[in-house]
Amino acid sequence: MNAQPQIFGTYLFDGAAAQRGYALNKMCYSFNSAANREAFLAGEEGYMRAYGLNEAQAQAIRARDVLGLLHAGGNVYYLAKFAGILKLDVQDLGAAQTGVSKDEFKARLVAQNNQPDHL
Amino acid sequence: MARILGALTTSHVPAIGGALARGAQDEPYWKPFFDGFKPVRAWLDEVKPDVAVVFYNDHGLNFFLDKLPTFAVGAAKQYVNEDEGWGIPSLPPIPGIPELSWAIIERLVASDFDVTTCQEMLVDHAFTLPLKLFWPETFQTIVTVPVCINTVQFPLPSAKRCIALGREIGEAVAAWNSDKKVVMVGSGGLSHQLEGERAGFINKPFDLAFMRSLIDDPEWAAQYTIPQLVEKTGTQGVELLMWLAARAAVPGAVREVHRNYHIPISNTAAGTMAMAAKDLIATE
Numbered sequence: 578m579n580a581q582p583q584i585f586g587t588y589l590f591d592g593a594a595a596q597r598g599y600a601l602n603k604m605c606y607s608f609n610s611a612a613n614r615e616a617f618l619a620g621e622e623g624y625m626r627a628y629g630l631n632e633a634q635a636q637a638i639r640a641r642d643v644l645g646l647l648h649a650g651g652n653v654y655y656l657a658k659f660a661g662i663l664k665l666d667v668q669d670l671g672a673a674q675t676g677v678s679k680d681e682f683k684a685r686l687v688a689q690n691n692q693p694d695h696l
Numbered sequence: 697m698a699r700i701l702g703a704l705t706t707s708h709v710p711a712i713g714g715a716l717a718r719g720a721q722d723e724p725y726w727k728p729f730f731d732g733f734k735p736v737r738a739w740l741d742e743v744k745p746d747v748a749v750v751f752y753n754d755h756g757l758n759f760f761l762d763k764l765p766t767f768a769v770g771a772a773k774q775y776v777n778e779d780e781g782w783g784i785p786s787l788p789p790i791p792g793i794p795e796l797s798w799a800i801i802e803r804l805v806a807s808d809f810d811v812t813t814c815q816e817m818l819v820d821h822a823f824t825l826p827l828k829l830f831w832p833e834t835f836q837t838i839v840t841v842p843v844c845i846n847t848v849q850f851p852l853p854s855a856k857r858c859i860a861l862g863r864e865i866g867e868a869v870a871a872w873n874s875d876k877k878v879v880m881v882g883s884g885g886l887s888h889q890l891e892g893e894r895a896g897f898i899n900k901p902f903d904l905a906f907m908r909s910l911i912d913d914p915e916w917a918a919q920y921t922i923p924q925l926v927e928k929t930g931t932q933g934v935e936l937l938m939w940l941a942a943r944a945a946v947p948g949a950v951r952e953v954h955r956n957y958h959i960p961i962s963n964t965a966a967g968t969m970a971m972a973a974k975d976l977i978a979t980e
Contacts, residue, residue, distance in 0.1 A: 582927040586893025589926065591850040595761050606760045608781045644893070653891035653931070654755045654848055658781030666711065667963050671895040685896055686960035692900035
């Protein structure tokens with residue numbers, strides 16, 4: 578068995594996270610439907626209560642706090658649907674999580690072209 | 697017997713769907729990505745596949761955490777694409793081919809892959825974008841078998857296991873009593889990470905080595921555990937499992953038809969490959 582790496586700034590969405598984040602992720606999964614997205618925007622607090630979010634999850638939703646949502650058990654595939662409601666794309670999310678502006682985040686991505694071609 | 701033409705692989709960022717809907721293929725940001733498909737389409741125009749077996753990962757359209765299969769095989773007459781929450785226009789339903797789906801399911805279960813079977817299955821961008829990219833005008837003429845591999849919730853199946861899955865599916869297709877021509881499609885990767893303080897992670901040398909390995913040494917990536925693959929490619933880069941399964945579904949050696957690699961599309965190192973099966977080489 579190979580040793581498993583500890584990876585900086587990386588959250589593996591495992592069974593513990595899947596249990597912790599179930600209500601939050603279920604709410605975000607509901608945002609596949611346009612009607613549900615509208616219902617959320619029409620009354621965020623009531624919508625969160627209907628899905629049974631805990632206080633940490635609700636607070637992270639209120640604050641649009643991406644890292645807080647991850648810590649509260651959010652899975653990025655579902656959180657992306659919440660971000661969609663806010664008209665945010667994954668580069669907005671990346672900038673928010675890494676503490677840089679969106680333009681800086683995009684520039685960082687382009688700069689990855691300078692990596693070597695060979696391992 | 698059915699004939700396996702080869703494998704096609706590509707990244708599947710949702711923003712590609714937005715670019716297609718806007719007709720942005722020739723914009724400077726998008727052109728290096730979309731141009732990578734032109735030689736692949738030229739090859740497809742020559743070899744003319746009838747069927748695509750599509751290895752992809754669902755992003756929370758069909759499957760939620762209430763019931764989340766590790767491996768799921770579609771067995772429907774058609775697959776419906778729906779809004780994933782971003783309002784990107786959805787495609788009309790994509791035709792299925794239950795006869796081949798069941799041949800694959802029977803072979804998989806007989807070889808100890810206890811898969812979930814789906815007679816209704818919504819398909820998301822990871823399934824539809826490759827069809828639109830490889831067959832922009834004619835994607836509805838290709839009949840499909842979706843094979844969904846879980847990359848949402850850990851533990852994920854190992855690289856070795858995904859290769860074994862692909863190999864059995866290749867055997868099932870090769871044994872299928874049909875005159876159809878089949879291509880394997882792998883949708884996902886390459887290196888990228890959406891979440892956490894490491895968001896934006898890209899590993900160009902690993903991606904390029906991985907692409908080369910599909911031609912020269914298709915089990916190279918199986919030396920790594922899933923957490924090691926996450927470390928090397930990012931939490932979503934691990935979607936390269938789809939490429940491994942698609943490549944493994946082509947028996948024997950392959951010839952590279954084309955490859956393209958471009959950083960970045962959205963947060964992703966975008967890769968595209970087309971590989972022709974060895975027995976196809978013999979007849980060329």
